[in-house]
Amino acid sequence: MAGWPRRHAPLTIVPEPLGLYVHVPFCSAICHYCNFNRGLMDPALKVAYVDALVTHISRAAEDVPIDTIYFGGGTPSLLEPDEIARVLAACAASFSIGPGTEVTMEANPETVDEVRLAGFRAAGVNRLSFGVQSFLDDELRRLGRLHDAARAREALAEARRSGFDNVSLDLMMWLPGQSVAQWLQSVDALIEVAPDHASLYLLELYPNAPLQELMARQQWSQTPEDDAADMYEAAMERLEAVGLCQYEISNVARPGRESRHNLKYWRDSGWLAFGCGAHGSRDGRRWKHVADTRMYIERVAAGAEPTGEARMLDPEAQLGEALFMGLRLTEGIATDLYRVRFGQDVWTRYGEALAPAVEAGLLVREMGRIRLTRRGMLLANEVMQVFV
Numbered sequence: 022m023a024g025w026p027r028r029h030a031p032l033t034i035v036p037e038p039l040g041l042y043v044h045v046p047f048c049s050a051i052c053h054y055c056n057f058n059r060g061l062m063d064p065a066l067k068v069a070y071v072d073a074l075v076t077h078i079s080r081a082a083e084d085v086p087i088d089t090i091y092f093g094g095g096t097p098s099l100l101e102p103d104e105i106a107r108v109l110a111a112c113a114a115s116f117s118i119g120p121g122t123e124v125t126m127e128a129n130p131e132t133v134d135e136v137r138l139a140g141f142r143a144a145g146v147n148r149l150s151f152g153v154q155s156f157l158d159d160e161l162r163r164l165g166r167l168h169d170a171a172r173a174r175e176a177l178a179e180a181r182r183s184g185f186d187n188v189s190l191d192l193m194m195w196l197p198g199q200s201v202a203q204w205l206q207s208v209d210a211l212i213e214v215a216p217d218h219a220s221l222y223l224l225e226l227y228p229n230a231p232l233q234e235l236m237a238r239q240q241w242s243q244t245p246e247d248d249a250a251d252m253y254e255a256a257m258e259r260l261e262a263v264g265l266c267q268y269e270i271s272n273v274a275r276p277g278r279e280s281r282h283n284l285k286y287w288r289d290s291g292w293l294a295f296g297c298g299a300h301g302s303r304d305g306r307r308w309k310h311v312a313d314t315r316m317y318i319e320r321v322a323a324g325a326e327p328t329g330e331a332r333m334l335d336p337e338a339q340l341g342e343a344l345f346m347g348l349r350l351t352e353g354i355a356t357d358l359y360r361v362r363f364g365q366d367v368w369t370r371y372g373e374a375l376a377p378a379v380e381a382g383l384l385v386r387e388m389g390r391i392r393l394t395r396r397g398m399l400l401a402n403e404v405m406q407v408f409v
Contacts, residue, residue: 038086038119039303040285041112043074044296045097046314049132050167062099070297070314071104073321075111077295082115089123089282089292092146098128102140109145123148123187123281130168130176138183148187148280149180150220156210157203160196170210177214187278189218194256195249196224204252205259212263217278221256221271223249250399257395270349270398287350289343297327305334340365341408348405353385353392367391374407 047062047070090112092105105126112118125148126141133141138149155161156170168176173190180188190211194204211219257267265273269287272280285292294301297317300309308331311317320327334342340363347354356367368375368386375391378384383397383404397404 037285037288037290038088039116040089040091040282040290040292041078041087041116042282042292042294042296042299042301043078043090043092043097043108044094044294044299044310045092045100046070046095046297047099048094048096049099049129050165066314066318067100067104069318071100071107073318074108074295077321077327078108078111078115081293081295084117086119087112087116087122088119089285090118090125091282092124092126094127096129096132096152097126098132098137098141102137102144105141105146106144125150125189125280125282127152128176129166130173133176133179135179135183138180138185142184147185148189149185150189150191150218151176151180151216153190153211154193155196156192156207160199160203160207163197164193174210174214177216186217188216189220189274189280190214190216191220191222193222193224194252201248201251201255205255208256208259212259212265216265218272218274218280219260219265221253221273223253223271253399254395267395268351270393270401284350287346289339289346305336305339307332307334336363339363340370344371345405345408348391348393349401351392353390355390357389371407375404378404 047067049062090109092100092108097105109124124146126146127150129152141149151173153168153173154164154166156173158169161169177188177190192207192211196204257273260273261267264275266276267273268279269283272283274280282292284290289302291303292301293303294308294310297310297314298312300307302308308328310327311320311329317327340359343359343363344354344367354367359365359367368391375384378397379386383394383400385392385394393401393404
């Protein structure tokens with residue numbers, strides 16, 4: 022009856038559908054900054070690799086729901102549309118692919134044209150992620166990119182004409198010699214071409230990346246860290262003003278166009294991995310396949326498991342990792358969900374260590390959630406060291 026007190030139903034967590042990650046290691050050239058698992062394009066090796074992917078996916082068949090598929094790389098757009106179609110057909114035959122599944126393919130602007138894009142769309146890809154990185158030609162040359170700014174603009178226009186209504190662009194900030202004004206030129210150019218989603222990454226200089234040596238030889242340097250902070254904050258303000266709202270430290274989207282696959286990473290959901298060097302995660306188990314492309318092909322052909330590394334996280338490590346990733350989202354984490362899932366109260370466990378971040382205005386605790394402020398996102402790694 023209306024006037025009687027009601028008992029609230031106990032909070033439960035409904036398992037989410039899994040995602041599939043498919044790694045494509047081939048590139049037309051090796052960018053100066055890149056540290057991903059990749060190698061130069063080899064047409065014969067590519068054919069054997071697609072065969073291995075199809076075989077690997079088929080052997081992993083399981084009656085589990087899937088709602089995202091992500092082709093990452095490398096440069097997946099170097100595959101032919103019919104090769105992408107073969108891999109997707111293997112996925113559909115091996116798993117329960119739900120209607121409306123998000124199928125993302127990373128692409129470089131110079132590897133596509135309107136005909137190829139239409140072919141990818143027909144194959145089943147419904148989301149593109151273009152590695153643009155900059156809209157300034159001098160910066161693109163410094164990064165070792167093969168496209169120029171004009172080609173990046175045209176690639177997005179071709180994608181629209183080919184039927185893609187969900188397109189993301191990547192940009193990189195804090196590049197060698199880049200000023201705040203130059204960075205904002207790229208941001209304004211991104212706004213002009215109107216993607217549905219954008220990822221804005223701070224350049225990381227890896228020890229073995231050619232860019233390190235190139236910077237020393239050319240005497241290029243990065244602006245001070247305070248300028249990098251200005252780049253970040255100014256970009257987010259401009260993007261949100263045109264409807265590209267921040268939902269994660271490095272990502273913005275129009276409403277409903279957030280990357281559903283990447284949200285699995287940040288929300289600590291599960292995904293299965295296929296391809297050399299690909300990482301997977303499910304129920305606390307983390308694994309990585311062998312990185313060498315030929316070795317991956319050979320292991321699959323021999324009927325052997327291509328996993329190179331695997332580990333099972335203990336409950337404490339699972340909690341810390343889930344918090345570390347979850348706080349990357351602007352929504353932060355709902356503490357009730359973590360209590361149900363891990364049997365621990367987050368604030369009881371970590372509150373004392375997180376209190377200085379709250380006092381400094383980097384972290385907010387409110388309405389059953391904990392979240393980083395925008396200033397806190399600039400110092401996220403420092404804040405989240407308590408979970409490591």
